[in-house]
Amino acid sequence: MSSKFFIGIAAALCLFAAKPALAQSYDVVVAQDGSGKYTSVQAAINAAPSNGTKPYRIFIKHGVYNEKLTIPQDKTFLEFVGENVANTILTYGDGKGGTSATIINADDVFFKDLTLVNSQGAIADGPQSQAVRTTRDRAVFFNCRFISGQDTMYLVRGKTRAYFLACYIDGNTDYIYGDAIGLFDNCVIYARDRLDGSTGGYITAASTKPDQPYGLVFRNCLLPDNHGITNYTLGRPWQNDKNTRDNELRRAHNKTVFLNTKMGSSIKPEGWSAWNDGTDTTIITYAEYNSRKFNGAPVDVSRRRSWTQQLTAEQAAPYFKDENILGDWNPFKTWADLPAKSTAAGQQAISNLLARDNGGNMLLQFNTSWPASDASFVLYKSDDKKTFKKADQLKAGKNDVIAFQFKDKAPADGQHSYYVISATQGKQTFSSDTLDVSGGKLFPMKKGR
Structure with missing residues (x-):
């Protein structure tokens, strides 16, 4: 199965009403x-x-x-x-x-x-x-x-700095990692389902240097639910395992903190992972503050790993001061095109359109980059990749869901069907890539299936 990014259906779709002025x-x-x-x-x-x-x-x-x-x-x-x-x-x-x-x-x-x-x-x-x-x-x-x-x-x-504002980041294994300082404000961190149907994964893998007070810091971010195939922990400690040689490769003092995070049920109850039985958990800073479900209720953290932390407001306060994390660097003074945090918002888009086997039929799964409250999606289908006809539609509810799916009959072995999704949310209009589905070559719902 292959896919490529597609702009338009016959006449090109305008993905957003507002465009940058050339x-x-x-x-x-x-x-x-x-x-x-x-x-x-x-x-x-x-x-x-x-x-x-x-x-x-x-x-x-x-x-x-x-x-x-x-x-x-x-x-x-x-x-x-x-x-x-x-x-x-x-x-x-x-x-x-x-x-x-x-x-x-x-x-x-x-x-x-x-x-x-x-x-x-x-x-x-x-x-x-x-x-x-x-x-x-x-x-x-x-x-x-x-x-x-x-x-x-x-x-x-280590000690280099990177700043992310209103960004969307996805992956399935250690997909935000390294020893630098990374500060993430108001981002969507999407732990997507694994293509092979495996049930477990890890979001971060910080390898923070011992003399570095901060590693990966996430403030006011969203961790939405995926399609329910793969569940994740918030991180595991890279370069802190039984194979790390303290005298050659300095054992990392892994630091990852999530503050004011909204997260769904795709996050496992234990919250975090060790790398293996050689991990030194005494030098790890894995912490959360005010983790909430999307309905506003507190996340049940009673089963979190014993060596991780739930911060008090006083303990969390230093993480909300940019100067503590970024030092003397203020990215808002450097870049005039970087908007204030209070007004910054990411633009909507469709990602990860794919087809999964569903017992002779198939599920066409995709996700948006931001919560799609009240969005409308229309599925178009073609047998020749030239003429697309409306095949289905769905309407999102008033919620924070970003993972959606359509159902359709799978093409016969060796045959092809082509799909594209157009969507509207408020004044925004956007479309997916074109998906080429080849019969007999669908991703599994579960590993080994």
Whole structure:
């Protein structure tokens, strides 16, 4: 089964009513249709000035840019602005895994309104397939999507800092990990179901350095329910296991904290995991403050691991001060296009459309990037990938659900059916990628099935 990002059904759908004004001041425009200076994002990076001290703004028009991106160390103060997060997509994958789609080797880089994908996550649960890897200091992301399977986001090098505001991040294994400081405000952290139907996974894998007071910090984030196939713990301690040699590879003092989190039943009651029986839990800081269900009721934390913490308001207070976590760096002063936290909001989009075997029929499962209260979804189907006809529709309730599904008869072995979903939520209109379903090649509902 294969899928590729699709923009439009016959006539192109306008994904959002409001678009960035091209009259804004950009230093360079990238466009696949040739209307910009470059057709490649990497070409724009290569041509950007070196050792910049003020933002150099690169506007990227709608399109799927299939290229492995590397921002060299001397390309500082680059700002990447997508025309729209739902369909301005930076993607790479070789079908084997072990790749990094976007590598940031420069200080002071800002991504806005963009989707970063490692396409390996659409065909398999692993191996390691990073959508983004940061190796330097002061990376900022606003209204971005990060999509892959295993190891989606790797934040490298202790004491370097990365800030995320109103972003969507998904994966299935250790998909936010590393030894850097990562601060996440108002983000959706979506623990998606594993493609092979396995029932367990891990969200984070911090490997915080011993002399570093903060690791991964999540404030006011959402952890919505998936389709119910795979349940997750909030994290496990990378580089703190029986194979870690304290005299060669310094054992990590893993630090991950979730504050004011809304989480669903996809999170296991125990909350957290050790790596193995060699994990030193005495040096781990795994903590929560005010974890709530989506209906506002407190999460039952009575079965959380004994070596994890439930913080008091006094203990949690330092985590709400940016200067404690980020030090003397204020990303809001550096980047004029980074909105205030109080007004920042992510834009809606559809992700992870796939077909699962359901005993001769199939389930077409997908999720939105943000809660889809009152959204309407229409499923279109085609046998030739040219003419699409309405096949079904559904209406979301007034709730915080983001995982949805349609049912349809599976195509016969060797036959193909093509699907696309269009959706509206308030004034926003958005569509899915086109899904090519081949009979006999559906993902399982359970592992081994």
